[in-house]
Amino acid sequence: MAERRYWLMKSEPNAYSFTDLTNEDDSTAEWDGVRNYQARNTMRDDMKQGEGVIFYHSNAKPPGAVGTAVIVREGYPDNTAWDPDSEHPDPKSTPENPIWYMVDIKAVSEFKRFVPLREIKETPGLENMPLVKNSRLSVQPVSKEEWDIILELGMND
């Protein structure tokens, strides 16, 4: 069995917040609309059922981590790409030759305490996170150590 990995996914709360996810049927949603190859590869190839996700609010005031989710369905074609009425249509992607992929995630728990980016940047052990290194990647890997540190920050008062 492959080693269990951890992830972080960004969302702009104005567009789709952690609360929106918890309000879905079974707290589960398709993570559609990602149009970046590196993030696509991660969702298509690397994310496995049962692995943990830190849900992060980007472009928020302030930005930060708000809770955890879990991968409940592994990578499959993002059908919104060939829907001209979707928010992120890509005519080059077709059902026969899909370019973009998504996963399904399910909300697990909201942090007791919001963990702002400012604090993540100041916390020893988190300095190598893509988040801190100014990466724009919307789906990023998180090490076990980083996962443990952030959950400790978020789950303790």
Add this chain to the structure above:
DNA sequence: GCCAACGTTGGC
């Protein structure tokens, strides 16, 4: 609103 960082596009 500004702008740095970064990814993508397209001319050559």
Add this chain to the structure above:
DNA sequence: GCCAACGTTGGC
């Protein structure tokens, strides 16, 4: 294949 131009992300 290089790289300038352009568009987007996202913190501040």
